[in-house]
Amino acid sequence: xxxxxxxxxxxxxxxxxxxxxxxxxxxxxxxxxxxxxxxxxxxxxxxxxxxxxxxxxxxxxxxxxxxxxxxxxxxxxxxxxxxxxxxxxxxxxxxxxxxxxxxxxxxxxxxxxxxxxxxxxxxxxxxxxxxxxxxxxxxxxxxxxxxxxxxxxxxxxxxxxxxxxxxxxxxxxxxxxxxxxxxxxxxxxxxxxxxxxxxxxxxxxxxxxxxxxxxxxxxxxxxxxxxxxxxxxxxxxxxxxxxxxxxxxxxxxxxxxxxxxxxxxxxxxxxxxxxxxxxxxxxxxxxxxxxxxxxxxxxxxxxxxxxxxxxxxxxxxxxxxxxxxxxxxxxxxxxxxxxxxxxxxxxxxxxxxxxxxxxxxxxxxxxxxxxxxxxxxxxxxxxxxxxxxxxxxxxxxxxxxxxxxxxxxxxxxxxxxxxxxxxxxxxxxxxxxxxxxxxxxxxxxxxxxxxxxxxxxxxxxxxxx
Amino acid sequence: xxxxxxxxxxxxxxxxxxxxxxxxxxxxxxxxxxxxxxxxxxxxxxxxxxxxxxxxxxxxxxxxxxxxxxxxxxxxxxxxxxxxxxxxxxxxxxxxxxxxxxxxxxxxxxxxxxxxxxxxxxxxxxxxxxxxxxxxxxxxxxxxxxxxxxxxxxxxxxxxxxxxxxxxxxxxxxxxxxxxx
Numbered sequence: 324x325x326x327x328x329x330x331x332x333x334x335x336x337x338x339x340x341x342x343x344x345x346x347x348x349x350x351x352x353x354x355x356x357x358x359x360x361x362x363x364x365x366x367x368x369x370x371x372x373x374x375x376x377x378x379x380x381x382x383x384x385x386x387x388x389x390x391x392x393x394x395x396x397x398x399x400x401x402x403x404x405x406x407x408x409x410x411x412x413x414x415x416x417x418x419x420x421x422x423x424x425x426x427x428x429x430x431x432x433x434x435x436x437x438x439x440x441x442x443x444x445x446x447x448x449x450x451x452x453x454x455x456x457x458x459x460x461x462x463x464x465x466x467x468x469x470x471x472x473x474x475x476x477x478x479x480x481x482x483x484x485x486x487x488x489x490x491x492x493x494x495x496x497x498x499x500x501x502x503x504x505x506x507x508x509x510x511x512x513x514x515x516x517x518x519x520x521x522x523x524x525x526x527x528x529x530x531x532x533x534x535x536x537x538x539x540x541x542x543x544x545x546x547x548x549x550x551x552x553x554x555x556x557x558x559x560x561x562x563x564x565x566x567x568x569x570x571x572x573x574x575x576x577x578x579x580x581x582x583x584x585x586x587x588x589x590x591x592x593x594x595x596x597x598x599x600x601x602x603x604x605x606x607x608x609x610x611x612x613x614x615x616x617x618x619x620x621x622x623x624x625x626x627x628x629x630x631x632x633x634x635x636x637x638x639x640x641x642x643x644x645x646x647x648x649x650x651x652x653x654x655x656x657x658x659x660x661x662x663x664x665x666x667x668x669x670x671x672x673x674x675x676x677x678x679x680x681x682x683x684x685x686x687x688x689x690x691x692x693x694x695x696x697x698x699x700x701x702x703x704x705x706x707x708x709x710x711x712x713x714x715x716x717x718x719x720x721x722x723x724x725x726x727x728x729x730x731x732x733x734x735x736x737x738x739x740x741x742x743x744x745x746x747x748x749x750x751x752x753x754x755x756x757x758x759x760x761x762x763x764x765x766x767x768x769x770x771x772x773x774x775x776x777x778x779x780x781x782x783x784x785x786x787x788x
Numbered sequence: 789x790x791x792x793x794x795x796x797x798x799x800x801x802x803x804x805x806x807x808x809x810x811x812x813x814x815x816x817x818x819x820x821x822x823x824x825x826x827x828x829x830x831x832x833x834x835x836x837x838x839x840x841x842x843x844x845x846x847x848x849x850x851x852x853x854x855x856x857x858x859x860x861x862x863x864x865x866x867x868x869x870x871x872x873x874x875x876x877x878x879x880x881x882x883x884x885x886x887x888x889x890x891x892x893x894x895x896x897x898x899x900x901x902x903x904x905x906x907x908x909x910x911x912x913x914x915x916x917x918x919x920x921x922x923x924x925x926x927x928x929x930x931x932x933x934x935x936x937x938x939x940x941x942x943x944x945x946x947x948x949x950x951x952x953x954x955x956x957x958x959x960x961x962x963x964x965x966x967x968x969x
Binding site for chain 1: 806807827829831832835836837842874894903907922
């Protein structure tokens with residue numbers, strides 16, 4: 324009941340709980356559904372949606388200019404043809420990976436703390452993939468003929484080159500986007516039924532009623548639904564690992580020094596989850612304060628996310644070390660020169676800054692006081708997000724700028740339009756995410772209900788004669 | 789037929805306060821011999837599967853078939869294009885370079901399997917179905933919130949409006965109501 328909400332707020336969870344004390348089936352439903360059904364949004368929401376819309380407008384401006392003048396408005400010049408565009412692509416797609424990890428891998432591992440963060444993390448995945456997709460599309464220069472990347476019978480008599488990792492990427496990313504959307508929708512179905520039944524007006528009832536497909540909580544449907552969720556999780560798990568693997572193939576299959584190495588796939592996947600969890604925290608920390616959800620997204624959740632960040636951060640640190648060692652140990656002069664250039668050349672500042680952000684800074688997460696302080700955790704997540712962006716920038720730009728022949732070397736200089744495009748996608752992401760918060764339950768109600776004490780079936784009473 | 793249901797009745801529904809009572813009622817109805825019934829709850833209750841015989845469904849098979857079709861589509865598509873439709877000689881490498889087909893074959897396997905899982909779920913549940921007789925029970929909107937319901941359907945061979953009603957009443961429900969069709 325609505326009057327219970329305040330009580331719940333006054334009883335925040337202890338650091339060990341994944342749900343606040345006193346939550347019942349009713350309070351869980353009310354707290355989550357009422358955000359959407361009553362439409363009373365906190366100040367944070369108005370601020371975020373306004374900022375998002377403003378930056379989205381900037382994005383529209385850049386795209387228009389890009390269509391009119393071409394990709395030359397960006398700083399991409401030979402030898403650095405990828406520049407910020409592909410850096411941003413890899414960064415965004417990496418962020419998406421945490422959502423799938425939470426919704427799929429942690430489901431298979433039966434980690435119940437995922438129940439209250441998987442919905443918005445998966446929404447984050449969808450929107451991050453949407454932002455990621457913008458960059459290869461715009462980078463093509465003629466986005467309106469993007470469908471040439473897919474095999475279809477055409478009058479030109481040409482087909483995609485299936486031996487190219489860039490074509491694999493098209494399939495990997497579009498499959499990832501589709502599967503994430505389907506998994507998200509399947510998870511939403513029961514909650515859409517709740518929204519329909521709790522609707523405050525006819526409009527909500529009709530819209531949620533249509534979206535819920537007629538969900539009525541039948542045990543027969545639940546049984547099939549659970550099978551579907553497990554199967555989708557089982558499919559999404561190898562998929563998410565494959566997506567960043569394929570993204571790393573874009574680099575490793577080329578012979579450019581600094582790119583051509585076999586450990587890129589696990590290195591990229593760990594980096595993706597690292598940055599993704601940072602983004603989950605960047606979203607979760609303000610959301611739970613603004614919407615009074617501290618009883619549902621508890622300190623335990625933040626603590627766990629911090630631990631995952633620390634673990635993946637250590638894998639990333641190991642990868643940096645191994646990458647450098649391999650370059651030295653290979654005896655290949657180009658490889659050695661590429662790494663020497665990274666550390667001392669024109670991009671040395673970025674390189675050392677990224678090491679500080681990604682390796683040195685996260686060591687603070689060993690301390691419980693940092694992991695349990697939302698403010699510090701937020702700050703550290705932002706540092707990791709910056710570090711991971713710089714990592715992709717350094718990999719892409721420093722390798723392309725100085726490859727084999729010194730006579731063909733060149734320096735990359737970003738333009739204001741590079742910056743505007745990137746900031747524009749931040750706006751797109753913010754706008755989409757806060758629209759989602761407004762119209763759909765941002766926490767999975769049916770999964771959180773299972774965490775309440777009320778939901779347990781008393782064993783001793785269920786004996787069948 | 790034993791069925792003496794007046795036409796226009798979908799079944800009889802009992803509401804319970806707790807999941808434990810619902811599971812007990814479902815078990816009792818199962819022991820009584822009722823077959824056509826369904827339970828409704830705001831979250832999945834594993835214990836109901838036994839009472840309602842819900843251990844198996846066809847979804848895994850649908851997903852398996854979808855996945856196999858997807859894998860074959862991916863592999864054959866690339867094979868046909870690279871060998872017959874648009875052969876390109878790249879550094880003298882064989883046209884049938886199957887190791888390079890693995891990634892897209894895998895992606896399409898996952899894609900088709902996931903689409904099969906989603907549409908299989910909708911199909912097996914009979915969705916979309918915006919109207920269903922159980923929605924006629926006024927308190928049924930709590931089934932997606934905090935209500936636990938058991939409905940014995942009129943087409944059950946043992947169904948008899950009065951007997952079934954009194955049977956459900958004997959299970960200590962909160963309320964028993966007829967479900968209009």
